[in-house]
Amino acid sequence: MAGAARVGAVPAGQRLGLVFPLKADDAGLAAFARAVSTPGSPLYGQYESVQTLAGRFGASSATSSRVLAYLRARGARDARIDPTGLLAEATMNAVEAQRLFQTHLARFRARGAAFVAPESSVTVPAPLRGLVNGVVGLDTEPVLHSAPARRPVHRPAARAASAQPSSEVPITGTPSGCPAGVGSQGFTPNQYMTAYDFAPLRAAHLAGQGERVALIEIDGFRYSDVHSYARCFGLDVPSITTYFGAVGHPLPPGGETTLDLEVLDGVVPDLDELEVFENNPDSAGLLRGVVQPFLTPDAKPQVISISLGLCEAASRAVDGGASIRAAEREFSLMAATGITVLAASGDAGSAACLGQHGQPLDELAISYPGSSPWVASVGGTNLVLNSANQIQNQIVWNDTDQDPGAAGGGGISQLFLRPSYQNGTVALNRRVVPDLSALADVAPGYATYCTARPECINSQSSNPWQTVGGTSAATPLLAGGIALVNQDLHRQGKQFVGQLGPLLYLLGRSSLASTMFSDVTSYGNDVGPYIQGNGELLGCCSAGPGFDDASGWGSLDFTSFDRAAVKLLPKIPNVSLSVPRHQHPVRSHKVVVKMACSDRCMAAALAVVSIGGGGSFTAQSKTFRLARNHARSIPIRFNPGQEGRLRRALAHHRSIFAEAFGAILDGGGNLVKLTAGRRVTINR
Numbered sequence: 001m002a003g004a005a006r007v008g009a010v011p012a013g014q015r016l017g018l019v020f021p022l023k024a025d026d027a028g029l030a031a032f033a034r035a036v037s038t039p040g041s042p043l044y045g046q047y048e049s050v051q052t053l054a055g056r057f058g059a060s061s062a063t064s065s066r067v068l069a070y071l072r073a074r075g076a077r078d079a080r081i082d083p084t085g086l087l088a089e090a091t092m093n094a095v096e097a098q099r100l101f102q103t104h105l106a107r108f109r110a111r112g113a114a115f116v117a118p119e120s121s122v123t124v125p126a127p128l129r130g131l132v133n134g135v136v137g138l139d140t141e142p143v144l145h146s147a148p149a150r151r152p153v154h155r156p157a158a159r160a161a162s163a164q165p166s167s168e169v170p171i172t173g174t175p176s177g178c179p180a181g182v183g184s185q186g187f188t189p190n191q192y193m194t195a196y197d198f199a200p201l202r203a204a205h206l207a208g209q210g211e212r213v214a215l216i217e218i219d220g221f222r223y224s225d226v227h228s229y230a231r232c233f234g235l236d237v238p239s240i241t242t243y244f245g246a247v248g249h250p251l252p253p254g255g256e257t258t259l260d261l262e263v264l265d266g267v268v269p270d271l272d273e274l275e276v277f278e279n280n281p282d283s284a285g286l287l288r289g290v291v292q293p294f295l296t297p298d299a300k301p302q303v304i305s306i307s308l309g310l311c312e313a314a315s316r317a318v319d320g321g322a323s324i325r326a327a328e329r330e331f332s333l334m335a336a337t338g339i340t341v342l343a344a345s346g347d348a349g350s351a352a353c354l355g356q357h358g359q360p361l362d363e364l365a366i367s368y369p370g371s372s373p374w375v376a377s378v379g380g381t382n383l384v385l386n387s388a389n390q391i392q393n394q395i396v397w398n399d400t401d402q403d404p405g406a407a408g409g410g411g412i413s414q415l416f417l418r419p420s421y422q423n424g425t426v427a428l429n430r431r432v433v434p435d436l437s438a439l440a441d442v443a444p445g446y447a448t449y450c451t452a453r454p455e456c457i458n459s460q461s462s463n464p465w466q467t468v469g470g471t472s473a474a475t476p477l478l479a480g481g482i483a484l485v486n487q488d489l490h491r492q493g494k495q496f497v498g499q500l501g502p503l504l505y506l507l508g509r510s511s512l513a514s515t516m517f518s519d520v521t522s523y524g525n526d527v528g529p530y531i532q533g534n535g536e537l538l539g540c541c542s543a544g545p546g547f548d549d550a551s552g553w554g555s556l557d558f559t560s561f562d563r564a565a566v567k568l569l570p571k572i573p574n575v576s577l578s579v580p581r582h583q584h585p586v587r588s589h590k591v592v593v594k595m596a597c598s599d600r601c602m603a604a605a606l607a608v609v610s611i612g613g614g615g616s617f618t619a620q621s622k623t624f625r626l627a628r629n630h631a632r633s634i635p636i637r638f639n640p641g642q643e644g645r646l647r648r649a650l651a652h653h654r655s656i657f658a659e660a661f662g663a664i665l666d667g668g669g670n671l672v673k674l675t676a677g678r679r680v681t682i683n684r
Contacts, residue, residue: 004110004117004141010094016116017246018097018137019284020067020088021326022059022081023130029057033335033374034420037499039506045495045570046600047338047667049623050084050294058085063131070127074100084294086329087287088132097138100125105138115141115282122320134322142281143310143318145354146218146256149347149406149442149470166402167395167523168443173385177447178232186447186467187383189233189266192439192477194389197559198267201484208238208268210490211483212670214275214301215476216289218308219254221261221276222451225464229262229449230269238271243299244278245292246285251278253452259468260307260476262448267480275299281308283315283323286369290330293339300668302486302496304334305479306343306375307472309367311353312415324368324415331374335499337667340486342479342500343370344471345379345434346409349400349527350540360405362531364538367409370433373419376500377433378475379551380408380440381520396523396543396550397441397469404530406442408471410434410541410550411525421502424509425547434552435504437520438477442469481558488562490672494569507564508546508553515560520551573599573628577662577675580633585682586646589638591619593678595662596631602665605634607680609646612655617642623665636660646682656682 032053035043048056059067064081067088071079076090094105094116102125103118117139124132173195175188182188193199223240230237240261244250257276264274277292277299279285286308293299315324334341346352346367351360370377380397398407413431426432439446445467450456456466486496497503507516524542531538541549578594585591593605604623610616621636638646649656659677666672 004108006106007109007114008107010105010107010116012093012095014094014116015091016094016097016137017284018090018092018135019287019326020135021133021322022067022086022088023063023133024059024086024329025057026329029053029329029336030332032057033332037335038502039568045498047498048336049602049665049667049669050333050337051623052625053333053336054083054085064088067128067131082291082295084291084330084333086333087291087326101135101138108141110141113142117141133325134320136287136319136323136326137284139318140282140284141318143283143314144218144281144286144308145310146308146472148255148259148468148472150466150468167382167398167441168402169382169384171444173389174387180465181232181447184447184465184467186445187439188447189235191385191389193267195383195385195391196438196481196555197557198481198484200559201488201562206484206487208271208483208487210272211268211487212273212275212301213264213268213271213479213483214277214293214299214304215257215260216277216279216304216306216308217257217260218251218279218281218285219257220251220278221257222253225258225449225451226261226265230265232449233266235265235269237265238269238274240274240276242276242278243292243296246288247278247280255450255452255455255468256307256472258450258452259448259473260305263446263473263476264480267477268483271483275301283318287323287327290327294333300670301339302668302670303340303479303482305476306341306369307475309344309346309352309370311365312368312371312413313353313365315368327369328372328374331369331372335374338496338498339668340376340482340497340500341374342376342378342475344475345370345377347407347470347472348405349398349407349409349525350411350538351405351527351531352409360527360531364411364540366411366413366433368415370409371413371416371431373416373431373501374499376435376504378471378478379410379434379437380471380474381437381551381555382441383439391518394518394520394555396520396525398523398525398527399442400527400530405527407525407527408437408440409525412540412549419501421505425505432549435501436478436553436556437551438474438555440469440471440474442467445469446473478556481556485558485562485565489565489569492566493572493673494566495572496666497565497569503565503568504553512560512564516557516564517554518557519545520554521545524550572664572673573597573601575601575603575662575664575673575675577605577660577678579660579678579680585680586643586650589643590635591660591680592633592635593660593662594631595626595634596629597626597664599628601626604663604665605636605660606663607636607658607660609656609658609682611645611649614645614649614654617645623669658682
């Protein structure tokens with residue numbers, strides 16, 4: 001809140017959405033997540049459902065009950081425990097919150113935004129101590145940043161003598177698309193599809209079918225923009241579902257979400273579902289954005305892309321780090337369920353903390369959530385392509401001499417120790433980012449279509465076709481690539497990639513590294529010479545052979561990565577199903593089947609029922625964990641409406657055809673293997 005101006009008291013009736021991280025088995029959850037994410041572990045790939053993990057590692061029922069009872073007694077409304085068992089949420093007005101936390105709240109303004117924040121330290125009430133790990137939401141300052149990098153209109157007149165040359169390069173390669181899109185002079189989908197070796201996967205008819213990717217955003221989009229982009233480049237547009245969570249309404253269209261959707265569409269145009277979670281840009285918004293996929297019944301992403309970030313120091317200033325500590329548990333939960341999370345490393349080089357006017361501060365810093373050990377951090381490069389759109393040269397994105405502070409993020413974490421998968425690669429006992437990199441430079445940048453005002457269409461530009469860059473573009477690009485690999489793994493009966501870090505670093509230290517990665521050895525992300533009042537290098541970070549803290553392992557060859565993943569990821573177990581005879585489904589309200597797996601698996605059964613002249617319906621069992629080669633009876637229960645339809649059909653002597661199927665599910669509840677159907681006789 002440094003530099004913020006106080007503008008008045010908070011209205012007594014103003015409502016605040018508060019989140020309380022509950023005391024839970026954090027260490028146990030993290031240990032399990034590492035075990036299922038680490039190649040060579042006996043549990044590798046044996047992901048669990050959120051429901052199972054919540055019961056095993058979440059807050060106890062006693063803790064949850066005591067927290068809810070206390071909050072409700074102090075005037076909180078809508079108090080509830082979220083499905084992960086890790087958080088309690090409630091709404092309180094300002095007077096109640098001030099009394100409960102023994103603080104004073106006021107209204108402030110900074111960077112053109114108004115927000116509420118405590119004027120004094122926050123005290124967790126004694127009855128909640130030992131039950132919750134702080135409170136998130138008393139400070140609503142917008143701390144998350146998500147703005148696609150655009151080519152500046154006005155260039156600085158002079159360059160600092162100590163600076164490296166700009167990484168900007170002229171457009172290369174052979175673009176393809178409509179004249180307006182190609183005329184933008186940005187890289188087009190056919191170019192980055194070839195550059196990162198997606199093309200062989202797409203030639204194998206992999207375009208995201210059956211896969212789900214989620215975006216966590218702080219602005220909105222126009223579907224018509226995405227459709228115009230797709231039409232230009234001959235792409236389909238997947239089903240897009242937007243969830244608004246605590247925001248409650250669509251956010252105004254902006255350039256970031258538009259960019260993310262269009263880059264993803266260039267890689268995986270036939271996704272089964274593209275889920276967009278729109279949130280506020282405060283610390284509670286970050287936490288809600290991370291947990292939102294778990295809160296939404298129909299959302300089941302296998303890959304999550306986050307083009308957001310805040311400098312690590314800012315997180316401590318806002319709420320003492322409570323939001324980050326809580327978000328870390330949610331990220332470990334994602335790893336435990338097999339979800340891959342990627343986040344942008346940031347667009348301010350190795351100086352991720354920004355001042356009141358958006359300028360980088362004179363200090364080394366990196367961006368969260370990219371710095372999380374559970375998240376794959378994506379840095380930035382620029383490309384020189386040949387006429388066949390293959391990479392001829394690659395350098396770290398750093399345009400700070402043209403646009404002060406503009407460079408791919410990277411450096412050393414102040415918050416996190418070195419994760420085990422970086423052992424043997426990183427000497428310092430700290431988390432180092434990025435993990436890998438992709439195209440992010442604004443020149444040439446990506447061709448995009450955006451009509452959002454004023455970010456895209458304004459007094460300086462009326463053309464919706466523009467070139468955009470930033471690690472916020474590189475991140476959805478790689479998220480789409482992971483979705484393609486997941487699709488191939490699914491097709492070949494293998495588990496999904498899950499947490500990327502352990503697999504990525506195993507391959508980086510292997511003999512396959514030279515075919516897996518395109519190493520980046522030129523330039524760095526130090527923006528020191530262009531920080532006002534500095535003029536000197538900050539001292540980090542430069543690219544070199546192998547892994548480095550300016551570009552990670554470099555860029556990924558996705559066809560090579562796919563081949564390695566298919567070899568290394570464990571097989572999904574085989575599943576069998578039988579239907580015992582002499583059942584009375586209507587009288588007993590259920591069909592009972594027997595299921596077995598060749599190894600431990602998470603399974604469910606379903607019955608598809610067709611009624612002559614009366615349509616059809618599907619009944620599904622609960623999810624069960626099956627032991628290796630151990631048959632278990634699983635009931636598929638009919639709800640009252642389904643049972644009524646069956647009774648009426650039998651009374652009118654209508655034909656009923658029913659089949660039962662057994663399914664193996666991944667940690668997110670997505671179907672990964674299905675048995676053949678078995679006929680079920682429906683009678684009273």
